[in-house]
Each structure stands twice: as C-alpha cells, then as structure tokens.
Amino acid sequence: MTWRFAIRAAITTLALGVLALAPAAHAADSIDPAADKAAFQKFFASKFPKLKLEDFVNGPYSMNEDLHKQWEEKEQFPPYEFSLEAGKEMFATPFKNGKTYADCFPNKGIGIRQNYPYFDEKEGKVVTLELALNRCREANGEAPFSYVKDDMAALTAYMAFTSRGKPMDIKIPNDPRALEAYQKGKEYFYTRRGQLNFSCATCHIQSPGERIRAEVLAPALGILNAMPIYRSEWSGMGTTSRRFTTCNSQIRGVPLNPQDDEYRNLEYYLSYVSNGLPISGPGARP
C-alpha cells in the first residue's frame, strides 16, 4: 500500500509539474514583438560579448578580426559602387510621364530606407521597399523590374545609401493584422524546410561565425540592414528577395515567388528585431 501511495503521489506531482510548465510552453503563442526584440538582441550580445550591437550589421565581417580587416580593405574600393552610381542616376531619371521615384515616397525617397518594410493598414499587408518601388513604376506606366538583382538592386542600393547610419525603425501598429503578419514572419524564420531540414535560424541563430564549407555564416541580427549586397559568390548584386530565395534553394527547398506574403512577413519580422541598429547598405559579402 505504501508503494502504491508513493507511485500515486509521484504521478500527481508530475502531472501538476506539467500543468505548471504549460504556460511557458505556450509562450510563443502570445505575440509580443517588443519582448521578442529584447530577447533577440540580448541573445546575440551574450553570444558575442566583444561586439557592439551596431557591428552586427557587417555580417560575417563582424565575426572575427581577419574578416574585419578584409572588410575594411574592401570598403576602400567597394564592389557595389557601380550599382550605387547606376541607382542614383535611375532614381533621378524621370519616367515617360515626367514623374520620378521621388514622387512616390515620403521625403522624396531620401533617407527613408530604415522605415521599410511597413504595415499598410489599407491593404492589410506588409509593404517592402522593393514592392513599393515596383508599384511606383507600374503606377507611372513603367514595367516592373525583376525583384532579385540588377535594376532593383541598384535602386535599393541608392536608397539604402541615403539612409546609412540611421537606425532601423520598423513600426508595428496596434492592428491585429500587423501582429499576425509579424508572427507569421517569425514562424517562417524558425520553421525547418527543404530536404536538408534547415530553418533560417539553424544557420543565422545557432551557427553565426561558424563555417559552412568555405563561408562564414552571418548573424541574423542586422542581416537586412546591409541589403542590398554585392556577393562575390553571385559575382554581382542581390536584393533581399534574392537572399531569401537562394537561402531556400540552398537547403533544397523550392523557393516561393519573390514578394510572396511569406517573404514580406519574414522581412517584417527580421527587420523589426534589428530595430535600433544602423542601416549599412549597400553591403559587400564574400
């Protein structure tokens, strides 16, 4: 009888313990972007205690001294310079109807990169800078650009350059749809996919600074602040859309279409948790 009583007591204690832990297990169900951002930034600050928060925007170049030296040398003749010049010229060139990109954006498009993406309450969706640029073109009778490179990369390079040093400043309005978009972006970031069974977090949370073959993985914190980037691996410029789609195919997942809702939400989440870190784009990466 004593043994039976002891077993019953143990089962009851275990059950109560599980119940007590239940709220913690469901913490991810409550949407609290401010708490997420604090935890996210604290995680990286603890993992790399020697780095200042603003240094994370240099991606793999922030991860060790040798790479940092490479970056300093690269910045003397940056490989994105041609794209930046092209973007500046494109930005100022009027469309056939005489209007320009400046007519589509607040502050004539100068120094506003840090506010993108934003949640458009009319549309009920996230609007990225790339999407806003193509919408601007279409509203003025021009054909949209490819989202992944060349012209789009040049335009966003110029706009990022005009915002260099400004802290990322993504707003999440008090609108359940905005919170849902943010949460879906977070879910996408942590969800394993592709035959290799990797999530974005597998590389950019669990393994920043580690090598994957010859490459040094970038930290997720500040990863979009440097966009668009010139990548030696691509031998050219690439946008945020290019970064997302190639990440998916590298883990043997079929990429979605650039600017599908999932990618827009992912950009919203990743940008928000990097709020306060400076815009450093356009960037260069190995």
Next chain:
Amino acid sequence: MSAAIKTLLAASALVMATATLVHAASEDDYKAAYAAAEAANKQAGSLRNQWTTTASTLAAAKKAGDAGDYEAAVAQAREAEALAKASIFQATSEKERWKDMEVR
C-alpha cells in the same frame, strides 16, 4: 543429364521467365506511380513546402518514362513520392515544432 534434372532445369527457367514477366514494369505502372508522386508533391505545394529534390526526381522519372524505360521510371517516381511525403510530414510537424527553436 538425367531426365529428372532436365525437367528441373526447364521448370526453373519457366519460373524465372514468369517472375520476370510479373515484375517488369509497364507503362501503366509508370503512369500510376508518377500520378501518385505528382499528387503528393501538389499537396506539399499547398503547404508551401516543396523540395527541389522531389522536382528533380519527378523530372528523372518522366525522362525515363518518355524513353520507354519503365523499370527506372517507376523506381524514380516512387522515390519522388517518398520525398514528397517526407516534405509533407516536415511541414505538418513544424506547425508546432518551430516554437522549440525560438530565442526567448
């Protein structure tokens, strides 16, 4: 060679020939296996989680089928179906499991 051994050899040859006939894949087998793989991959697509390897294995199945090599085509189609089903399992199990990875 005795008559009994000759009979045994003849019977063995007959069994082997029949077995080959039974296991040889036909065009219909290929079409059925391909349709099953395609359906599974379509379901993975509705979950927004197709794998590139499923697509390339399906393409290999089609190439073998078009060339009339139904044995290889069926094998590739079954492989593609297994990959598609694995991607469906992944998408379904990740609906909750992603939370385990979250930085808090």
